[in-house]
Amino acid sequence: MTWEVALILSADGLANGAVYLLAGLGLVLVFSVTRVVFVPFGDVIAFSALTLAAFEAGRTPPTIGLVLTLALLALAAELWRLARRREFARMPRALLLWGLLPALPCVFAWAVAGRTLPAVVTIVASIALVVPIAPLIARVALQPIADASVLVLLIASLALHFLLSGLGLLFFGPEGFRTEPLVGGALTLPGGFPVSAQTLLMIAAAIVLSGLFYLLFERTLHGKALRATAINRVGARLVGIRPARTAALAYGGASLLAGLIGVLVAPVTTMYYDSGFIIGLKAFVAAIIGGLSSYPLTAAGALAVGLVESFASFWSGALKDVIVFGMLIPVLLLRSLLVARVEDEEEEIDG
Amino acid sequence: MKNKLIRYAAVAVGVATLAAGALAADLKVGLSVSLSGPNSSLGIPYAKGMRAALAYLPVIAGRKVQLIVLDDGSDPTTAGRNARKLIEEDKVDVLMGTSGVPSTMAMAQVAEEDKTPMIGLAPISPTANPWVVTVAQPTQLMVDAVVERMKRNGVKTVGYIGFSDAWGDLVYNALMKAAPAAGIKVVGNERYARSDQSVTGQALRIIALHPDAVMTGGAGTPGALPFLALADLGYKGGLYGQHGLINADFIRVAGASANGALMPTGPVIVAGQLPANYPTKQIALTFRKVYQQVNHAPTTDAFSAYSFDGWLVFADAAKRALAASHAQPGTPAFRTALRDAIVSTKEVVGTHGVYNFKPGDAYGVDRRARVIVKLENGKWKLAP
Numbered sequence: 001m002t003w004e005v006a007l008i009l010s011a012d013g014l015a016n017g018a019v020y021l022l023a024g025l026g027l028v029l030v031f032s033v034t035r036v037v038f039v040p041f042g043d044v045i046a047f048s049a050l051t052l053a054a055f056e057a058g059r060t061p062p063t064i065g066l067v068l069t070l071a072l073l074a075l076a077a078e079l080w081r082l083a084r085r086r087e088f089a090r091m092p093r094a095l096l097l098w099g100l101l102p103a104l105p106c107v108f109a110w111a112v113a114g115r116t117l118p119a120v121v122t123i124v125a126s127i128a129l130v131v132p133i134a135p136l137i138a139r140v141a142l143q144p145i146a147d148a149s150v151l152v153l154l155i156a157s158l159a160l161h162f163l164l165s166g167l168g169l170l171f172f173g174p175e176g177f178r179t180e181p182l183v184g185g186a187l188t189l190p191g192g193f194p195v196s197a198q199t200l201l202m203i204a205a206a207i208v209l210s211g212l213f214y215l216l217f218e219r220t221l222h223g224k225a226l227r228a229t230a231i232n233r234v235g236a237r238l239v240g241i242r243p244a245r246t247a248a249l250a251y252g253g254a255s256l257l258a259g260l261i262g263v264l265v266a267p268v269t270t271m272y273y274d275s276g277f278i279i280g281l282k283a284f285v286a287a288i289i290g291g292l293s294s295y296p297l298t299a300a301g302a303l304a305v306g307l308v309e310s311f312a313s314f315w316s317g318a319l320k321d322v323i324v325f326g327m328l329i330p331v332l333l334l335r336s337l338l339v340a341r342v343e344d345e346e347e348e349i350d351g
Numbered sequence: 352m353k354n355k356l357i358r359y360a361a362v363a364v365g366v367a368t369l370a371a372g373a374l375a376a377d378l379k380v381g382l383s384v385s386l387s388g389p390n391s392s393l394g395i396p397y398a399k400g401m402r403a404a405l406a407y408l409p410v411i412a413g414r415k416v417q418l419i420v421l422d423d424g425s426d427p428t429t430a431g432r433n434a435r436k437l438i439e440e441d442k443v444d445v446l447m448g449t450s451g452v453p454s455t456m457a458m459a460q461v462a463e464e465d466k467t468p469m470i471g472l473a474p475i476s477p478t479a480n481p482w483v484v485t486v487a488q489p490t491q492l493m494v495d496a497v498v499e500r501m502k503r504n505g506v507k508t509v510g511y512i513g514f515s516d517a518w519g520d521l522v523y524n525a526l527m528k529a530a531p532a533a534g535i536k537v538v539g540n541e542r543y544a545r546s547d548q549s550v551t552g553q554a555l556r557i558i559a560l561h562p563d564a565v566m567t568g569g570a571g572t573p574g575a576l577p578f579l580a581l582a583d584l585g586y587k588g589g590l591y592g593q594h595g596l597i598n599a600d601f602i603r604v605a606g607a608s609a610n611g612a613l614m615p616t617g618p619v620i621v622a623g624q625l626p627a628n629y630p631t632k633q634i635a636l637t638f639r640k641v642y643q644q645v646n647h648a649p650t651t652d653a654f655s656a657y658s659f660d661g662w663l664v665f666a667d668a669a670k671r672a673l674a675a676s677h678a679q680p681g682t683p684a685f686r687t688a689l690r691d692a693i694v695s696t697k698e699v700v701g702t703h704g705v706y707n708f709k710p711g712d713a714y715g716v717d718r719r720a721r722v723i724v725k726l727e728n729g730k731w732k733l734a735p
Binding site for chain 1: 387388389391392395515541542543544546547548549550551552553555556559571572573575576579583584600603604606
């Protein structure tokens with residue numbers, strides 16, 4: 001292996017690692033706040049990428065229908081809950097939050113579709129359109145069982161993944177799509193091998209976004225509420241943090257991350273309706289390295305997964321995934337030796 | 352799509368059942384293809400091609416033909432189960448299918464066990480299965496054409512990058528068989544999975560070996576990955592593919608990166624560009640017209656044409672079987688007669704080639720079933 005080859009592989013690995021980093025942050029965010037391993041995260045990535053591809057092809061993305069349907073379901077669930085509690089005064093607010101808010105990006109996307117607009121507009125429309133997906137499906141399917149065991153939540157989220165991925169096949173078809181690069185051009189490394197500007201953009205995006213993430217958690221009230229819920233759900237409730245609201249916030253944040261990942265990877269990899277799952281799975285390896293709770297360890301794990309994957313594809317293309325997922329074994333061994341086992345406490349929380 | 356097909360199949364069955372008030376029993380064709388799952392980009396065209404075939408020849412020797420379509424979800428186990436269901440519940444006279452070699456093999460096994468003839472639409476591994484033939488070209492025939500072209504273009508060394516599955520192996524083995532005889536050295540064997548996001552590592556290894564050309568062993572849109580990686584890394588040598596890449600979606604995803612790539616295919620892909628005396632030109636143009644009428648879209652892939660050819664081979668054999676034996680369709684005796692007729696097919700002109708089957712050989716095409724095409728600005732151009 002020469003230096004140029006190692007450099008190119010590292011650049012490729014870091015770009016992949018950047019994607020896994022963002023996805024890993026999303027998974028840890030959702031898990032720490034809600035105890036849900038959010039498997040459909042990958043599907044939201046695929047929806048974002050394929051929505052952008054649909055915009056570029058001049059079609060109206062079918063995602064609009066999905067978001068509207070989900071919004072109707074979530075609204076019905078919310079109104080039913082309020083009606084049962086006879087809290088009619090809060091209904092207009094629910095109507096606004098679960099009905100009108102998710103409909104806004106749909107209207108925007110509908111207006112954008114089929115026109116020739118600058119790439120920025122379609123990208124914003126794609127991201128905005130997928131942001132409501134995770135909070136809405138979580139409201140419909142996961143919130144009613146929010147206090148079930150981690151295993152039940154995992155199975156429910158797995159079922160949601162199969163549902164979304166099936167819908168993806170129905171909406172976008174079995175074929176893969178690539179979108180136009182966000183930035184053109186390439187940087188030539190010494191030795192003549194080029195590194196595309198898109199790779200650099202992905203790495204830069206990961207750095208900026210994880211920086212923003214850090215600031216959000218350290219400096220804002222909402223961020224602190226999320227952290228409080230993650231550390232102790234009962235304690236957070238006692239000081240007046242509503243678990244349903246923090247959960248919606250966590251899902252919204254994860255959905256936004258997934259949307260960003262989608263538009264970042266779509267130009268460099270061929271996205272299929274089920275591609276997101278593999279990205280999510282590798283990010284999950286990173287999240288496991290971070291113990292599903294530590295953001296810095298998850299970030300380090302994500303970069304390690306990206307680099308190992310890239311070098312493994314050079315040494316043995318066919319065994320690449322085996323090597324990446326094989327990383328889990330030593331990591332789990334180490335963790336079980338170093339970290340004291342925390343029992344999964346059955347918490348008594350209602351509503 | 353799937354619903355539409357199921358509905359269509361149901362209507363076909365329904366119409367045929369009504370018409371079955373007639374005295375003679377109908378002929379039944381059981382088609383199992385991948386309408387969902389990773390192989391659906393092949394399976395959907397197969398099903399559409401079969402619809403066109405049914406519209407082209409709905410009646411064979413005075414008997415109506417029923418078409419029953421099942422989805423195997425790109426899963427070999429389901430394909431095998433579908434085959435058994437079609438034979439045992441629907442009592443089909445002939446099986447056809449499917450996308451992907453493993454699923455086709457699974458169906459072939461059932462066909463042999465239940466003594467029902469099968470016309471495969473995908474290449475199959477050479478086995479001594481007396482009940483199965485295939486209309487696809489053998490991989491060796493196609494790869495031989497590529498190697499001949501490499502030799503003509505002065506290629507001395509070639510790197511290989513393909514799928515890490517049966518398809519990648521088939522193409523690689525065919526290349527290893529043909530290349531030494533042509534004085535071409537195969538210098539690399541890199542593999543990737545259909546679901547991989549990037550093949551930069553594998554492409555770097557190939558480039559480091561400085562081959563005169565690169566041959567890829569992929570199919571469909573995932574097959575575009577090596578072309579994109581090689582173009583990104585600035586590879587300037589020759590690019591060769593195989594018939595698994597003849598697909599409109601491949602062109603869309605590969606874009607400019609595959610420009611100038613040379614691939615073998617059945618002549619139907621460039622039917623309009625063939626010389627007027629080419630044996631398959633006429634039927635290929637007819638097929639396109641029928642396909643357009645039935646599916647309201649032009650055909651651009653090779654797969655739908657295999658279905659059409661499968662139907663033509665079946666129609667010819669069924670005619671001869673009905674003439675030769677007094678067995679009624681739906682009986683074991685008729686299935687045996689049909690099998691005997693299929694394996695003695697002589698000069699049946701299809702869209703992909705001219706079919707001559709003989710017992711002991713699953714393949715029935717010759718050099719007339721392949722041409723080399725070049726991808727030029729998103730269009731396949733005949734490269735004689």
